[in-house]
Amino acid sequence: MASVTLSGIRKVFPNGFAAIRGLDLEIGDGEFIVLVGPSGCGKSTLLRLIAGLETVTDGAVLIGERDVTDLSPSERDIAMVFQSYALYPHMDVQENLAFGLRRRRTPREVIGERVGGIAGALGLGELMARRPGMLSGGQRQRVAIGRAMVRQPVVYLMDEPLSNLDAKLRVSMRAELARLHDRLGVTTVYVTHDQTEAMTLGDRVCVMLDGEIQQVDAPGRLYREPANAFVAGFIGSPAMNLAIAEVADGDLRLGDHRLPLTEAQRARVGARSQVIAGLRPADFALRAADVAADDGTSTAVRLPVEAEVVEHLGAEQLIVFPVDAPRYHAGPVAARTEDEETLLAEPARSRFTARLDVRREVRHGERVELFYDPARLYLFDAGDGRSLAREPAEAAG
Amino acid sequence: MAAAARPVRARSRRSPGDRPFGLSLLLWGGIVFFTILSAFPYLVMLSTALKSPQELAGPAHWIPDTIDLSGLQRTLADPSIWGYFRNSFTIAIGNTILVMVAGVPAAYVLARHEFRGRRLFLDLVLITQMFSPVVLLIPLFRLYKETGLLGSMEGVIIAGSAFTLPFSIWLLTGFFRSIPVEIEEAARIDGYGRLGILFRMILPLSVPGLVATAMYAFIIGWNEFIFAVTFLIASPENQPVSVGVFASIGKWDIDWQRLMFMALLGTVPVLALFATIQRQLDRGFATISSGR
Amino acid sequence: MTAPGRTAQASAPAVGVGRSSDRPTVPGSVTLGRSPRRRRRIETAYLYLLPAALLLGFVFLYPTLQSIWLAFQKNKGINDPGTFNGVDNFVKLWNDPLFWKITGQTFLWTIGVVGITTVLAYLLAIVLVQRFRGRAIFRTIVILPAATSLAFSAVVWGFAFQPENLVNHTLAGFGPAKGGIAWLANVPQAWVALIFVGVCVSVPLTGVMLAAAMRSVPRDLYEAASIDGASRVAQTVRITLPLTRTMLLITTLANFVVCFNSFPIIFVMTGGGPVNRTDILATWLYQKGFQLLDFGMASTLAVVVLCALLALSLAYVHLLIHRTKVG
Ligand SMILES: Nc1ncnc2c1ncn2[C@@H]1O[C@H](COP(=O)(O)OP(=O)(O)OP(=O)(O)O)[C@@H](O)[C@H]1O
């Protein structure tokens, strides 16, 4: 087992495309780190660089104390789970699992023992004589994971290993992976598109954009204290509401709404005339009392809105309301096109989403009053998107 | 007929007979026409081989009055026939081995790796397609004379396999490409080097393609004619069947019966092979048209 | 072998967590990334190509160079050391009326065979993609000539084309008194016979290749077209033809080259006779080299043939690419 250190990594593909643009990351021994980011941001590329399947253009990769930058994948002592499984089609499950061990001249009994153990743990027992072509998607997935497990490498690399599974199987495999990691404690780098996976599995989550790291933090911290507007908008579902607000008399003006600032926030805003304001959908409530902010530091802010769209989800409801302020865009185009709502929205207007309980059902077109805790307002620099919460609050005050 | 140019699978749910009468007529006209065109030489071979010499000397007709197998007896009784067949077989096998040994590694790197000179190599291979064996006969003749390859089957094999190689490389490249890269990458992570991957992943997975290519090389080698007729003219003991058949028409008194039997025996084995690899060749062709 | 010399990397920036955008790159640092391993990988690539390169070099490259060298020599056969005579051979060839006549015959032959083959093969391909009873057998029968040695085909066809033989016998069954044509002894008839055989041996493979192309046309295109009300003829012209064009170009070019170079059919059936009137450049070259033993002239001819083919092919490809871009 070992840590993984990436220092000054750059990857320029032969066609001139810079997929990783200078990246430093230290992954602790035994840590489970999850890479997330919009499609095409370089997650797979980074994983492949760690694996040695691609050579870095610049920078160094260390596994443990060892500089492996110039070593081949086999010399790095890693195991990888591919998104497409990449099982060997001409070998049965038993041979697939044993293949990597055979190469390493592991004694026959040890191979049998380990393969048997892993097969038992993953419920592959009666499948051992089948070839991948005769397995279901979930079974193939388990073989792919099993193939990595038997190797007992110092690092696991997993590229969206659960993405081809149905929702139910994904949940159980996720739990299985978490258990395995707890038991074996092997350093794991895990790529996913699934927020739940990222938040539940990761000791830390690394958010990437266009080949650069935006933030690396524990899931909770990433959610509570996003380093910039991109991370804020990327982590959390539904996504954080972000819009450009004008600073007026120490408060914010967001279209027709006035958003009061706390003292601390005012200090951080400083002399800026514009900031990006962010509010999480879940931080809205229909009653002032439901906004948990009664420690005296702030009082709930009232926001009268018109529910343009209402989605009833059973235990909760989402309402979408217009806000007369410019949208904030972060990230590449690909990240923005994910919901068509954003495509349709005119840039001068934003649509906010609130996630509310169902004690009172809101109807389409209804005017309602929402409440939120001003301390939960996120503020980002309108120029580079950096979080103002990270600035020393004392600077101005 | 042109009106019916749709892929078969596009009509899988309809029954075979489901087309207008006019089109059916055209279709069957086409089927009969092409069948006759293709089968004609074999019908000639059969018709001639089975007639007695007296019948052959008389007016031409298709169906033999009496089936006469004396030609076959004479063919099999002639010891030199076995030599011809042995030589054809040797040349075909030699061609296959050389083509595979040179073609498999080349096709593998061409399919999988980007490196300087790849384009150049491909272009050069393409240019060799402009060559006819005839164009190279004189320099090869001189070269073989110097190196002692003249009159030997090795010389024929070397020249023949070089002409078989380009198409084989191209076929193999297509088959290798159809193997997902991830499987190779997984093997690399599992600790295998290039040769290990070639022998444990690529080759086992491309067995159908390898077999097809080998058979193709075998057929070409079996049918070898120009190099054999030129380089082996003075070494009858090394001549293959094709040259044997050709040489016997130069004689005064041609035993057509025997000749046709030889041609039949010299053709049927490769026809069987060819019918086997049809599907693989088809797959190869489909990849060109899809522009890969 | 652990961690080979990468100490030069010590200057790498301090490892840390967080953003590291816009990090200026040291100009030389890109070459640092081109590790020895990478270079070694490239070299093994060449190693894999080596057997093929040796074989092709031995059979194509060296002899081509020899041919070019011989083309500028007076050289009468294998034991003649040869004397350099500049461009004399080329001049002689240029002034030889027979050369021009045979060049004309070569084009007659090539264009005749390729043209007819392309049309017939397209029709064959259309038949091949249909569904009908006995299709598997039909496919097998039709492909047979592609697997047959050209030498055998030529011998058998040559036999059948003899005046008192099966071709005339069969024709007599169709028309009144067609028998008795001396196919291979007189000129226009000999060309008809030769081109016929040339077409017969090239149609199968061409047809199969075109059929493969037709089969790879996505079926939904036809469905879309038939919803748009296109008849089957219209579908063929507007969908099948354009989408199989690449293959059509490939097969036409390949057939052109093969026919231009074709040897066994003419060599076996007529030997170029009567008096060179069915010769093409390839058979004439063989005659010059191995019957007249004029290695010098034959090599000159070989060089001319090669250059002509290269030029024609390039022109053809260029023309088509150009046309495709315009169209
Ligand atoms: N071999 C290559 N040559 C050139 N560009 C490449 C190559 N491989 C990947 N890229 C580009 O590099 C970028 C990052 O690709 P990568 O596969 O790492 O994305 P990703 O973050 O894994 O995306 P996804 O979530 O869709 O899997 C993409 O823009 C991709 O187009």
Ligand SMILES: [Mg+2]
């Ligand atoms: Mg990816």
